[in-house]
Amino acid sequence: MDLSWTEEDKAFRAEVRKYLEANAPKDLPEDETANFEARRQWQKKLAEDGWVAIHWPEEFGGRGASLLQTVIYNEEYTRARAPLLVNSLGVGLLGPTLMAHGNDEQKQRYLKKVLSAEEIWCQGFSEPNAGSDLAAIQTRAELDGDEYVLNGQKIWTSYGKYADWMFALVRTDPSAPKHQGISYLLVDMHSPGVEARPLKEITGDSLFAEVFFSDVRVPKANLVGEQNDGWRIAMTTLGFERGAGGLAQSVRLRNSVLDLIGDAQQVRRNGWTAFDDPLSRNKIGKWLVEIEVYRYTTLRAISALVHGGSPGPEASINKIFWSEWHKSFTEDAMDILGPLGRVTTDESGNIDSQRWVREYLFARAGTIYAGTSEIQRNIIAERVLGLPKEPRGDTKTEKAGER
Amino acid sequence: MMDFRPNEDQIQLQKAAADFLSKESTKEVVFAAFDGQDGDSPELYKKMADLGWLALAVPEDKGGLGMGLVEQAVLLEQLGYYAAPGAFFTNACISIPALLALGANDEASAVLDGGKKVAFVIDPEFVIDGHLADSFLVTVNGRVRLIGGSDVEVKPLETIDGTRRAASVEFSEQAGEDLGDVHAVESVVDAATAILCAEMVGGMQKSLDMVLDYVKVRTQFGRPIGSFQSIKHRLADMLLKTEASRSAAYYAAWANQSGADDAALSASVAKAYVSDAAPWVTGQSIQLHGGIGFTWEHEAHLYFKRATMNAALLGDVAFHRERALTLTTSDRSEAASGGGGRSRG
Known part of the structure; x- marks a missing residue:
């Protein structure tokens, strides 16, 4: 067991950080369409500089970066709070699928325009x-x-x-x-x-x-x-992306806790700031602790991947952890911020309450999309713990087909 | 190179420890200690001392095996798995490294060969393993003193965990010998906190293993109960919390071993998380075993009680959440010992 980064890793991290500090756009337009276009331009710029999908082979516009470098890149990208890639589904899901299963014509036709966001x-x-x-x-x-x-x-x-x-x-x-x-x-x-x-x-x-x-x-x-091989094709390319994204996810969620710490200092409740209230501090401490534990678990998962393991059903543990974390964290954030945290008009004083309301509501989606928490628990129970399947109603099925 | 996996030596150590403890820390041994006078098993302690385990993480030039905190975590996870009774943890993971950190090498070597036991006093009203100690490390006005047992009034305390008991102690502040500044042992306490988490992980793993075996064979309504979704989902959550606890314990052991910037933070993170998770996981073991899990003769309660005991040692959930928050939001050097006015004892 050795969790230290090599000098090479550190140098790569510094290079990524420098690029993002110099280039990542800070204030994007609020308007949805304008926001989308700004993010499209940002991805185009990234692609021109060779900083999208760095783990892709050079012939398709990547850098042939290692998994560990990709992890470092993703972590730095999130740390810099750079905008979400506008073509994230193309980059994250379609690209790897085409590289693994597409023919040469398909790779030539689609991959570069995925990176440049010319085609969404x-x-x-x-x-x-x-x-x-x-x-x-x-x-x-x-x-x-x-x-x-x-x-x-x-x-x-x-x-x-x-x-x-x-x-x-x-x-x-x-x-x-x-x-x-x-x-x-x-x-x-x-x-x-x-x-x-x-x-x-x-x-x-x-x-x-x-x-x-x-x-x-x-x-x-x-x-x-x-033809008729689509299920296998869809399933085989999901794991790698989940593995490489975990650490960035921990940074993103930790950023939310740091934001809450900032806003809790702006809200006065019961004669002191919410941040000084012992009950609130206990809750914030809890979420800091848990997101740090999530970071350790993602390092462990990445280490398994780097050293030749497969993400396998353990990816389900990762999904439950962060999605349930996010839901419970935003519930506590709303408690801590009180009535002001529920204001959705533009002018709500010192805190960005619109953002908290949106995050609180959007977190409800995390435990549903990409496989509900319930399905993930089935996967863990059956494929990791080896528990028997429940009787099913669709007898034509030859094997478990949950996502 | 980023590698979270145990290396070959660590895997061998784990196997050797499991092999030894499965024979020496059996259910009979643990129950005998639980029901006994002092919760101890002197035979087991002696055998572990003879194997050099007390000195596992002690440098070779000080009479140890020269391994590190990660190896100590591997060993303690197995002790937790087999619910080993007695004062091994407090002596191997706190008193010996504390004595060494203070330069009391002769005292340390008397402990690491198993001849003598020392208790580390954080709160005089509740000293873990204090009833088994020959002498005591106490802190008076920021200085650590070593006081012989004859100068300490020891009142044994029975606890919820019959295999991990305590004592309240009274002593004169002038008694014993001054060993040095308390700052010298702060990193020892963080390291021990990480290792205690590894022991708790062992108990969680054992609880999970017992339940898994049980729900696969226990049949109700014509099906193994492990095929019911309510049971499966609970077990999935037990696995999640156990594996997350394992990640946290080993990360903290590594960070403290390597002197990483987040060594103190990682110890608090691990202890806050595992102290929450361990009583829950071991408690679910009682629940999922049903009525049999509530009987004295079943082992489920041993692990629940050990987890409950450990959750309160070296700082509880609230202490370590506060400390993690303080370490994150304020200057590290000031915050390192702080818990927002909360006590670690």
Whole structure:
């Protein structure tokens, strides 16, 4: 056991930090569309300087960076509070999938424009009747000559209204067992018959969309891998990204605690500041402690990955930890900030209460998306602890198919 | 090079410790100590001393095996797993390194060969293992003194954990010998705090293992109870808290061993987290075993009681949360010993 960084690691960290300090935009526009465009420009700049997806091979625009360097980069990126990548789904999920399973034409055609954010990607996995049970997807793709004809609906599609492309799971063989009749397809969102309708979330924002397909024609060349092999393709590329992102997530969440410490000093309650109140201090101390423990667990997971292990079902522990942490932390933040923490008009005194209300509400999504906490606990219990499965109602299934 | 995995030597140590303790710290030995006069097992203590375990992390030139805190954590995790009774932790992890830090090498060597026991006094009203000690390290006006047992009035205290008892002590502030400034032992206390967390992890792991075995074979409503989601989800949470505690304990052991900037913070982080998690995990073991888990003869309560005891030692949850917050928000040197007016004892 040795948790020290090498001199090389330290030098790389310093290089990243210097670049981000000099270049990361500080104040982005509030307006949603303007904000999106500003972030698109930022990603373009990053790509020109070779600082997006540094772990990708050089031929696709990366630096061929090691996993550990990628972890350091992600951590520094978050520490600098640089804006979220506007094409994060393309960079994080589509790119690795294409590199692992796409053909040469697909790699040449798509990857560079993923990095430069010239083409924005969304993910077409979830459907109204396929949430936790993702393999229950019903969107149908029927081959007609050299084209698939798509009919169906996707939902909870982040960036759906901005996206130029969608990577989608579609059913190509309805007669096969449910995991075996699925294909991985790239869909041009500007095709006739595609309609993206924004959904309004409990935050009042519209980060998600519903996407409807009516006889949408998709060239057969847009199939990734083999027809009916889409489930395996979708599953194999999720783990690496989760592993490399954990440390950055710990920095992001710790930043929230530091922000709360700042705001708690601005709020007066019971004759002293919220930060001086022993009960509040106990709560803030708790969340500092737990996010630090989360950091240690991510270091342990990264160490396993670096030394040849796979993230495996242990990634589920990571997901539960940070998402449940975030939900409970924001609950305490609201308690600590009191009535002023609930104000949603622009002028709310010394604290950014709009932000706390949004974070409090948005944290409710974390335990739902990318596999609910309940599904993650099933995965841990069955695949790590080896407990028996519950009887199932879908007898056609040959193996567990939860996300 | 970033590597959280135990190395080959650490794996061998873990195996050797598990092998020894599975034979020597059996359920019978632990229950006998629990029900006995003083909660101790002198035979077990003697054997561990003979193996050199008391001196595991002592430098070779001071008569030890020259290993580090991470190895000590590996060993103590196994002692926790087998609920080993007696004063091993306090002597190996606090008194010996404290005596060495104060330059009392002769006193230290008398302890590390198993001949003598020393208790480290934080709060005179509750001195862990004080009833078994031959002499006492006490702090008077910022100075550490070593006082022989004959100069100390010792009143044994039975505790919730029959295998980890205590004493209240009274002594004259002029008694004994001045060994040096208390600052010399502050890092010792942080290191011991990390190691105590490793011991607690051992108890959590044992509780989890016992429950896992049980829910796979216990059948109700025609199914193993481990197939019910309510049980599975509880076990998933037990695993999460156990593994997170393990990460925290070993991170803190490493940080204190290597003198990292966050050594003090990591010890408080680990103790605050594990002191919360260990009673919960070991308590869930009682719950999931059902009625049998509430009986004296089942081991589940041993681990619950040990976790409850340990949670209050070397600073409780509230103390270490406050200290973590203080270390994060104010100047390190001022904050290192602080707990916002809370007491570690």
